Amino acid sequence: MDRRVYVLGRDSAPQYLRLEAGEELSMTLVIPPGLSGREVLEVDLNGPGASLDLSGVYVCAADERVDLRVLVRHAAPGCHSRQLFKGIVGGTASVAFDGLIYVARDAQKTQAYQENHTLLLSESARVESRPQLEIYADDVQCSHGATAGYLNPDELFYLRSRGIPEAEARRLQMIAFLAPVLSRLPEELIEEIHAGLS
Amino acid sequence: MNNDVLLDIRNLHAGVEDKQILKGVDLQVRRGEVHAVMGPNGAGKSTLGGVLSGRPTFTVTEGSVTFDGRDLLTLSPEERSWAGLFMSFQYPVEIPGVSITNFMKAAVGARRKALGQPELSPAEFLKLLKEKMGMLKMKGEFARREVNVGFSGGEKKRNEIFQMAMLEPTLSILDETDSGLDVDALRIVAEGVNRLRTPQTAAIVITHYQRLLEYIVPDVVHILKDGRIVRTGGRELVDLIEKEGYESIDG
Numbered sequence: 519m520d521r522r523v524y525v526l527g528r529d530s531a532p533q534y535l536r537l538e539a540g541e542e543l544s545m546t547l548v549i550p551p552g553l554s555g556r557e558v559l560e561v562d563l564n565g566p567g568a569s570l571d572l573s574g575v576y577v578c579a580a581d582e583r584v585d586l587r588v589l590v591r592h593a594a595p596g597c598h599s600r601q602l603f604k605g606i607v608g609g610t611a612s613v614a615f616d617g618l619i620y621v622a623r624d625a626q627k628t629q630a631y632q633e634n635h636t637l638l639l640s641e642s643a644r645v646e647s648r649p650q651l652e653i654y655a656d657d658v659q660c661s662h663g664a665t666a667g668y669l670n671p672d673e674l675f676y677l678r679s680r681g682i683p684e685a686e687a688r689r690l691q692m693i694a695f696l697a698p699v700l701s702r703l704p705e706e707l708i709e710e711i712h713a714g715l716s
Numbered sequence: 717m718n719n720d721v722l723l724d725i726r727n728l729h730a731g732v733e734d735k736q737i738l739k740g741v742d743l744q745v746r747r748g749e750v751h752a753v754m755g756p757n758g759a760g761k762s763t764l765g766g767v768l769s770g771r772p773t774f775t776v777t778e779g780s781v782t783f784d785g786r787d788l789l790t791l792s793p794e795e796r797s798w799a800g801l802f803m804s805f806q807y808p809v810e811i812p813g814v815s816i817t818n819f820m821k822a823a824v825g826a827r828r829k830a831l832g833q834p835e836l837s838p839a840e841f842l843k844l845l846k847e848k849m850g851m852l853k854m855k856g857e858f859a860r861r862e863v864n865v866g867f868s869g870g871e872k873k874r875n876e877i878f879q880m881a882m883l884e885p886t887l888s889i890l891d892e893t894d895s896g897l898d899v900d901a902l903r904i905v906a907e908g909v910n911r912l913r914t915p916q917t918a919a920i921v922i923t924h925y926q927r928l929l930e931y932i933v934p935d936v937v938h939i940l941k942d943g944r945i946v947r948t949g950g951r952e953l954v955d956l957i958e959k960e961g962y963e964s965i966d967g
Contacts, residue, residue, distance in 0.1 A: 671772070676809040679769050680823040680879060681797035681830070690822060694813025 519544050519571075523703055527553045539565025539594070546702045549576035549584055549605070551714035556585040563590070563597035563625075570598070575699040576605030577714055578613055579639065587616045590632075592625040592655075601632040604699050606692055606715070608639030614646045619662065623654040632662040637669065637695050689715050720746050722784055722887055722918050723768075729778035730767045737763040739943035740779070745887070745936075748915045752929055752954070753922045755940035756962040761922045762806060764940070765891040769803040770796050784886060797823075798830040800886030804876035804893050811863040816875070819863050820845060820882050827883065848881040852908050869896030877908040888912070888919040894928035906931030926954045939965050 519542045524531035526549050537543055547557065561570055570590065578584055590599045599619070607613050619630045636645040647664035669691050677687035692715045693700075700708050723745040730738040737760045745751050755761050767774045768781065770793035781788040784799060791799060811819065821841060828835060836844065845859060852874055864872050873893055880888055890909065894902060909919065909932050921932055929937075929951075937953040938945045939962070947953065947965050956964065 670809075672809050673811050675771055675793060676805065676811070677819075677822075678793040679797060679803060679805075680819070681794050681827040681883065682822045683794050683826055684792070686822060686826065687794075690814055690818075691811075694811060697813035 521702075522546070523548065523707070525550060525707070526555065526557055531557065531559070533558055534560045534562075536562045536564050537568035537570060537597075540567045541565065542569040542571075544571040544702070545573070546699065547572075547574040548703065548707065548711070549574070549578070549586075550711070551577045551579055552582065553578075554583045556587070558587045560589045561591065561599070563592045563599060564594055566594045566596045568594065568597045570600070572599070572601045573699045573702055574601075574603040574605075575696055575703075575711070576603075576607075576613060577696075577711060578611035578643075579606065579608040579714070579716075580611060581609055582611040582613075584611075584613045585616075586614065589618045589620065590630065592619070592621045592628045592630060592658075595625050596627045597625065597629075599630045599632075602699060603634045604636070604696055605645075606637045606639060606696065607643040607645050610640075610642045612644035612646075614648075615664075616648045616650075617662065618650045618652060619660060621651075621653040621655050621658055621660065625655050626657045628655060628658040628660065630658070630660045634662075634664045635695075636666040637692065638666055639669075685716070720748075721782075722747050723788075723920075724782040725779070726781075727779035728764075728767065728776065728781060730763060730774050730776045732763075732773055732775070736777070737774075737943055738767065741940070741943070741945055743938065743945060745918045745920060747886075747918055749935045750913070750919045750921065750932060752934035752937045753920060753940050753945075754924070754926075754937060754954070754957060757924065759940045760943045761924070761940055762891055765803055765806075765889050765920075765922055768796075768889055769793060769801065794826065795830075797883065797885075798827050801889070802880050802883055802885035802887070803889040803891060804873070804880060806892040806895065808864050808867075808872040808876055810865045810867075812865050814863050815860055816863055817845065817859045820879065823879070824882060844882065848878055851881055851911065852878045853904055854878060870898060870901030873897055873905055874901060874908075877905050881908060881912060884912070886917050888917070889922065890919065890928075890932075891922045892924065893921070894923055894925060902928065903931060926958045929954050941965065 521544045523546045615634050617632050621628050634647045645666050649662035649664050725743040728741040939947040
């Protein structure tokens, strides 16, 4: 499978992609700490059996403004798309996530999933998540979900009760939260993101 | 001899928000002793464990707790751990994304740093990990698993005792460690606890049932009812509860 990683502000990421019959793509977008901006991505699943595994991670711990817009269009039957976007928002940063899954009338047997989860570190951090489904076929499996929450206090207490200082315990929780997306990245990039968490 | 008192709880009152749960608990634990705190549901057993380990949900309104000569109630949860206190949770928390190895590396590392001990080399840490896992009959893959994620009730409790073995506490509090355990798991857990017993250390076993106390034999038994210790005695108290229930003991 084609695996691509784009660090926004550093790599030039595509804004439009088209997958033909049977093509498989795994793609991960990284929004590193300190970066503000808008990222728009459209993917067309244009041939039967195409498959997209799309992930994204954002770490906005200060005053960043990030606007993410993702459109995945299922135009052909039997295509799969799976999206997982996770991020941490702290300080006075604000993130907007717009995710639309469009399933055309002919795209029967579509499987399309989208998840967006955000960990908020402060009262003034903001996230607006707008997952949307627009479905014109009748034999499909589609779902989307979005959550936003704070660090789990029971986890934090458990870690501290084992002697892990509060700041380090929080950091461990953040690393754990991002792990499903970070595991797709090369080691040095993982370390760079870990270092940006505090 | 007062200096071998490891834990000294005096007139402890504590609760959540406006609800008083502990209403004047007195309890002294000496080095080398195992104490059982037994009581019916709602007596305040888990509150006692929570207050001792520093769970932020509980507020102490009166009384004092001295641990190894220090005022325990002023210490943060991590400082209590460094001071040698360990609590085995009734409901161990799942931490997705954190492996047992990384969890223990962070815990052991922080403790050694706080105590001014040199850092363990990766090889030394691995040796320690394997030794303690062996003691609790845990398989190699265990170290790579995420903390408590997908663990059975027995595995979670065994993991608690494993952490206890790794951290070598002076005082261990086992909060309802027997709940959810089958006989085999119970035996492994009890064996682990018994092997960690030394003349310098002590344990408090908090439990509703006498079952665990067949394997971890207490020196002193306390009955906690409605936030107070209403009776203190030896092992015969366990048999009395078994025969006649908590009703028979007046508060």
